[in-house]
Amino acid sequence: MAEAQNRPVTIVVPFAAGGGTDITTRAMQQGMGESLGVDVVVRNAEGAGGTIGVAEVARARPDGTTVAMAPVGPLTTQPHMNRLPYDIDSFSYVCLAYSAPTVIAVRADSPFETLADMVEYARANPGELNFAVQAIGSIPHVAGLGLAAAAEIEMTYLPVNGDGPALRALLDGSADLFIPHVSFYSTNADQLKSLALLQRTRLDEQPDLITAAEQGYDLDFPIWGGLVAPANTPSDTLERLETACDAGIQSDGFQDRMEALRQPPAYMGAAEFEAFVRETYATNRTLLEAAGLISE
Amino acid sequence: MQDNPEPSAQAAGAMGARWLEATLLAGFLVLIVAFVWASFAEVSAFARSGHGRGPYFFPRLVLGVMALLLPFLVLRLVRSTRTLPERAPMIRLGAVIALTALYIAGLERIGFVASSIVYALAIPLLLGRRDLWLLVPVAVVYALVVWLLFERAFLIILPAGSWWS
């Protein structure tokens, strides 16, 4: 094990380079490396909704040299929908590294000004609203299902391939709404309008975003991700990783970049993170089951 | 390959080539059948609903096109004038393919550097070079330089092999 401490630590990012998860991980890279005293390498192993990269880490040797930046989808929604070679017990949890709410976004020139406007239209025209979904079974999709259930509306789901294509679908008129991460929304705020922030309280950084709760719908769908190591990783190694994760997030470089991305900071230690994952895992199962996304 | 000295050998080569190409086309047939078979798998209630058609709508269109094309290829096969390569190069090719499979399997077991040195040495030996004074340094230096480039400059971690730890 002493030898493993000198080897570079690889963080597997299960999504493509350039996306939110990737950029956030790369922003932590340096701070973590300084704390661990070794190189931290980021590798993108994308595919199958993020499950490929996460599965790779579940199978890796538990010596702390291979960890995953595991996002909410591969951890808490995908295992319900598909048979995967891992489940939430396949990991030792290190830390939650980022978490930010989603928003219901429409085009800037959309006739809808509030959630109520949209719900009213959807009730009058069932199935007419086109809802662009970045990936089936992803949090934005689950959030849309939650909205449809809470507001008792019917929408048409238009699957697209990620945030960029969803934005395009809105701009070219194919879709009426989509549910991006607040950071993606803020970056493109001049072309979009937020109807509701899907979090119970307003954001300190962007207090002008009105929550869904204020408009009568209790919707709370954060997009988050955290570091996980293979199960049975020795506890001293886990502690080193947890300290490094904390150091990475506290580093000035990371904080500056999160500000540039307009992503609110978040952190949870190992124990808290694990409890959080298990709770979300159970809630998402209920939502997916109701939507007919679980076959058995 | 074309100007084979013995006519009988040439005829045998043409026959062999036709068989090999027929095997290739049979491979296409097997592929089509396997995919058509797999397209009857059960899908979730969500996947069955909606206007976007099910997951097998598009692949079946493609499989239909392939099934239509296959007879044309079979017709062409009858008129094929290809011959097989001579024996010696065929054996060499088979050996190189096998060696490559071993090399890939070796990456995970004995690591990139060791397996690459062996591979970079074995290929020219297999293909008839005997000047070891040149081959050995080339293989060693190449493997190490590539390793340094990837591992140290590109930060792409190469397989270290499970044998050493």
Next chain:
Amino acid sequence: MDLLILAATQVATPLTLLCIVLGTAFGVMVGVLPGLGSVIGLTMVLPFTFGLPQVPAIALMLGVYCGSVYGGSVTATILNTPGTPQSAATALEGFPMAMRGEASRAIGWVTMSSMIGGLFSVTVLIIVGPALAKFSLMFTPIEYFALGLFALTCIAGVSAGALAKGLMGGALGVLLATIGSDPVTGALRFTFDSFMLTAGIGLIPVVVGLFAFSEMFLRILKLDEPGMDRTTMKVGFSLPPWSEWRSRIGMLVRGSMIGSFVGALPGTGAATASFIAYSEARRTSKRRENFGKGEPDGIVACESANNAVTGSALVPTLSLGIPGDPVTAVMLGALVIQGIAPGPQLFANHMDIVYALFMALILVNFVMFAVGALGASVFTRILRVPEPILIGLIMIISTLGAYGVSGSTFDVWIAFGAGVVGALLRYFAFPVAPIVIGLVLGPMLELSLRQGLILTRGSFLAFLERPIALVLFIITALVLLWPMLRWLRSRRA
């Protein structure tokens, strides 16, 4: 005007210029290695951009981007081992030319056409960027489907003489691309109980296998044949004279326009552009019968097209915030982390940044030319390495190309399988480029068709009500009928 001067002072700093030169040189190097392309190159420099000011960071990324697109074509030409789909079409003419002993001239065509294509698209970006972005929004899934169908017709262009085999290859590529999770329903299909297959079959491993591995395998069969004397091969860099250029200006402009147009549509990309340009060139060239034997027309068309994508792909990325492919997605990520938010307001409020970007992009294209011209003497010397040694070394570096994408040995096995099958297919005169076309276009075709059906609530006929789509459908039909019309006319004559 003040903004222009401000931008110029930002670009003309030693740091920015250094970033342009190093970025471009590094990009060319990464591009030359089979399998490693723009995405890997960009992610490798991404951490460095964090520590840089805005303009040098942009310059570094642009250098790597353009350099890597160009670099891939060098290997395609010299070794017939394109590591990325975008340079696959270049190999069709570039490699036969190099085999004639004219490697230095082939690289000359590649480099010059690349630079001109790149500069053309910067001009497009400067003059009509935001307008082009608006135009691209007229392409909904239905138009994309029509465009995808049209692009499929280039299978015919790259498989002349073996149409049925080419079509079979194209269909095979489309079929292989459906393996994994269905983009519309999320259902897993054709995984045959293998978890690794749920991610689908990677494009890069297949390209590495089909081209690089199978090329090396097939060379073993030809070792005993009297080839050309390698010591007499021309190495270095040689620019074609103006007399040869003059008749190819049309090709160059058309290739650049195809690349600029296709690049501006998010989600299509350089591979599609170069294949369309190649088959257009083959259809319209006066030297049609030389195609496949090393005709510069083909090189000029492909290279101007795939490099013209670089500038125009930035159009939707910058002015709408929609990256068109994985490459521009990384670029966008780097820009956002620099505090540069894309979208219409970028052009309204941060014109200095936009101008600086244009200038850097122009410089990058010139530096790319210089790097290519200087590097050519090194690259072409690879041809003088004795074949038995070269085969082993190329196999090793290609293996890493397949491995490096996601660091998985599974991908290497995919490449190996594609290599063996590819060698067999090529031996029996199956063109393999259509397989790549199928793999590239398949996902776009399927997704846009099914999205279109969702939008029209299940009606195929409604596809014909969209004017742009209808025009594209008609063009597709005409291109398909073209050989028949020509045949009829020649009979009447």
